[in-house]
Amino acid sequence: MDMRQKLQELAALPADRPMCMPGAFYTSQAQFEHEAAGVLRRGWHCLGREDEIPEAGDFFTVQLLNEPLIVVRGDDGDIRVLANVCRHRGMPLAEGRGKVKRFVCSYHAWAYGLNGDLLRAARMENAGFDAKNCRLHGHNVQLWKGFIYVNLDVDAAPFEHPELDALLEPYESEKLRLVHVAEENWQTNWKCLVENFMEGYHLSVVHPQTLHGYTPTGLARKLITGEGYTSYAANYPQDIPSRGLGAPNLSKEERERSTLFSKFPCQVASQAASLLVSISIFPLSAGEIRVKWTMSVYGDDLDDETIQQRIGLWEEVNREDREKLEKMQVALSSAHALEGPLAGDDYEGTIRDFQLWLAAQDRQEMAAE
Numbered sequence: 542m543d544m545r546q547k548l549q550e551l552a553a554l555p556a557d558r559p560m561c562m563p564g565a566f567y568t569s570q571a572q573f574e575h576e577a578a579g580v581l582r583r584g585w586h587c588l589g590r591e592d593e594i595p596e597a598g599d600f601f602t603v604q605l606l607n608e609p610l611i612v613v614r615g616d617d618g619d620i621r622v623l624a625n626v627c628r629h630r631g632m633p634l635a636e637g638r639g640k641v642k643r644f645v646c647s648y649h650a651w652a653y654g655l656n657g658d659l660l661r662a663a664r665m666e667n668a669g670f671d672a673k674n675c676r677l678h679g680h681n682v683q684l685w686k687g688f689i690y691v692n693l694d695v696d697a698a699p700f701e702h703p704e705l706d707a708l709l710e711p712y713e714s715e716k717l718r719l720v721h722v723a724e725e726n727w728q729t730n731w732k733c734l735v736e737n738f739m740e741g742y743h744l745s746v747v748h749p750q751t752l753h754g755y756t757p758t759g760l761a762r763k764l765i766t767g768e769g770y771t772s773y774a775a776n777y778p779q780d781i782p783s784r785g786l787g788a789p790n791l792s793k794e795e796r797e798r799s800t801l802f803s804k805f806p807c808q809v810a811s812q813a814a815s816l817l818v819s820i821s822i823f824p825l826s827a828g829e830i831r832v833k834w835t836m837s838v839y840g841d842d843l844d845d846e847t848i849q850q851r852i853g854l855w856e857e858v859n860r861e862d863r864e865k866l867e868k869m870q871v872a873l874s875s876a877h878a879l880e881g882p883l884a885g886d887d888y889e890g891t892i893r894d895f896q897l898w899l900a901a902q903d904r905q906e907m908a909a910e
Contacts, residue, residue, distance in 0.1 A: 544572045545903055551880060552900035559893045564878025567730035567870070573827035577606055580806055580902045581731075585683065585690045585700050585769075587808035587821045588612050590835050591620065592687070592719045593638075598655060601638035604831070605823060608693055610680065611635050611644070615655040622691045623657045624678040634677075644677075653677055687715040687837070688808075688819065705770050705802065709812060711795055713788040717817050717837035721852050724833045729866040730873075731807060731824040734832070735895060737862055738809035738820065739801060741775055742888035747865055751858050755781050756799060763890045764800065771894035772802040773887070775811070785815025785842040803891070805898050815842035818855055828870055834859065 544566050551560050566572060588603050589612065600613035602625055609625035611634065625633050632648040635641070643660060644653045652661040657677035662670070681692040683699055686709060690700075727734070737743065741761025745753040756775035764772040776798045777784070787796060791814055799813045810819040816838055823831035836852060843851065872878060883889040 544569060545575070545907075547880075548896070548900050548903060552897050556893075559883040559889075559896075560880045561883055561892065562896065563880045564873030564875060567733055568827055568874045570827045573730075573824070577824065579906050580899065581606060581824060583692070583694045583697065583902075584806040585692050585697070585804065586806075586823075587804065587819065588622065588689045588691055589722070589821065589833065590687055590719050590819075590837060591684060591689055591715075592837075593722065593835075594620065596640070598640045598642055599638075600635060600641065602633075602635050603823070605691065605693065608680075609633055610691065611677075612689060612691075613655055617656075620682060620684065620689055621656065622680040622682050622689075623653075624680070626677070627651055628659065628675040628677065629662070651675075687717060700769060700804075702767050702770055704765050704767050705772065705804075708765060708772060708800065709802070711788060711790045711792065712800070712812050712814070712817075713790075713839070714812060714817055716788070717839050719835060719837050720848050721836040722833070723856075724831065726825070727830050727832050727863050727867065728828055729830060729863075729870045730827060731822050731830050732895070732899075733866050733869065734820070734822055734830060734862075735803055735805075735807070735809055736892045737866060739771060739773065739803045739891040739895070740884075740889045741773060742884050743865075744775065747861050748858055751854055751861065754778075755784070758888065761887050763886045764802075766891070766894040769805050769898065770802060771805075771891040771898075772800060773891055775799040775801060784813060785839065787814025787839045787842060803895070805895065815839045816851060832859075 548562065551562060554560060586605055593601060594614040597614055597616045600611055603610045603612060611623045611625045613623060614620050625635060627634055627646040629649055629651050632646050634644040634646055650663055654660050657679055659672045659675040662672065681697050683690045741758050744756055745758040755777050760776035762774045762776060764774050796814045799811045801811045803809045807822040808819065819835050821833045825831060836855060838848060883892055
């Protein structure tokens with residue numbers, strides 16, 4: 542089955558008759574390699590939060606597709622994403638996270654500044670050697686709402702989505718402070734996690750103890766969609782205690798819901814009044830992803846005990862989702878994992894948005910071929 546053709550066929554269905562993609566869309570390694578070379582390579586990827594690296598020399602490393610990256614705050618305060626590859630023989634320059642004055646290669650001690658300039662290369666007397674031509678590659682970077690994004694495409698245009706900006710503006714997302722970062726590998730396809738996080742249909746079924754009490758499926762409502770994003774509201778019942786006041790300009794409606802959004806291809810997030818949880822998905826293969834999730838809080842709205850309780854809650858929510866997605870990944874290889882009908886707009890309309898966006902990306906690629 543040609544997954545590209547199938548994607549176009551399902552995207553062309555009437556809006557009131559949406560269907561999900563068949564299992565091979567999520568299990569085929571050939572399909573994954575097509576995505577890795579196209580939509581993933583060209584996409585803007587969230588790497589984390591700005592306050593993960595608050596001071597000059599603070600850094601963390603990321604593997605995005607086949608590109609090892611260093612995310613670092615420079616002496617000038619700017620955040621850069623540098624290729625984590627020594628220009629001498631290709632050795633990685635850094636691992637994990639930390640704080641440095643410069644990056645020194647562990648192989649031959651070539652030293653680079655925080656801006657990527659080569660500072661020192663001992664014993665290099667080759668007539669063809671020029672330090673100015675040996676700086677680390679700097680990838681395209683964009684900052685938004687306190688998040689750090691990178692695009693591996695050197696010709697990538699900056700992203701713009703004023704309606705999504707306006708939706709999130711009252712929450713003052715950029716002012717929230719980081720309280721937790723965690724990473725782990727999941728045995729699932731990257732698109733499965735995007736779709737799972739962005740639909741309210743499963744909330745009461747998969748999360749009866751963790752989420753149903755304050756974000757039940759029946760109160761899920763679709764919000765806005767646009768070029769490269771979608772969103773929905775997980776509304777709270779009227780009889781639950783306040784979950785925090787948050788920023789001063791939030792409306793009563795905004796305080797009484799979690800606003801979930803996805804920036805395609807690989808970021809999903811839940812913005813509540815006092816709490817922001819974001820998941821960055823790093824695809825590794827058709828059936829494996831690296832998941833990095835962060836939690837940030839608004840000011841002193843939540844005390845330390847409550848923060849620890851919220852971290853524990855989200856650890857359990859992620860465990861519940863991971864368990865379901867890893868089981869589903871196995872079943873999706875079945876010859877009987879065919880396309881099926883999606884639920885109504887408030888429950889799975891965001892999956893339809895994602896499908897339409899993926900189809901549009903494929904059409905652009907086909908037009909360029």
